[in-house]
Amino acid sequence: MTEVENVGLRLTNDQFSKEVDDLYARCKGGELADRQTRMAEIETLTERYFAANEGKMPPAPLLDRLATLCLREEMTDAHPDKMTREEWPVMSDTQREEREQTETSGTWAEEIGVDGANYRKDTRENKRKMRVVSTR
Template sequence: MIIAPKYILTNQNAQDAITKQFDTYKREKTSRDSRMQFADKLVEDYFALHLRVPPTSVLDRLASLILQDELADATPWKSRNNEYHIQSPREELDYHKGLVAKNVPESIATDGNDYRLPTRRQRTPSENAHIDREMGGKRRNDYKSSSSTSV
């Protein structure tokens, strides 16, 4: 793990240190904890030397470094696998247009089973007419035969 040295006085030195940490992540797949320790150390050193937090460009790159696992996740099932996933602008647009299921985490359990209440399909009027034609006579005959024997 690369710790930010005390000589980081400029924004460019901080950016260079973050770039080195990105390279280390790509080579060795460093853990999130080590990246967070690096970010904490860099921000604390910067604050100790300048008495203010680093500029937003440095903080943005640090956030990208920490969230590198989620940002680099290219699987299309990240919305199913992660509770709070990061979406691309296109995925967000699909979500808001309704092209993607919005209640997947609520209805599908961790075991993969869908626990939504089942709903039955409604028959169309033509299907109802067909059932009446096919089965209506049989029901009428059954009713007549059962009612005439009971009287």
């Protein structure tokens, strides 16, 4: 293929982004519910980009979106016990934030008893902080 013919086949980042958006829309619409079909579509799209852009990689944010699309089942699984029932669990950003909010630090577990009493060793610094808090 000559260079003049190849220019017409160039796939810009904007076009690639629109095609990724189209894949997401088709996936949400149920057309790409099967993982194998979805993976084949993603591979075809990336191969087209490589061929049209002389082997250059697509931008990282678009590759990240395609990776999320590859792992759609894992990323959309909202089951609260996902981390213990899956062999290789993957958390979305939202799921990770929710988990961090409910976790308790190890220090807290060492200092607070089952009865709820604070068993932290009283120190001069701790008492001074409590005096400052109580005077406000």
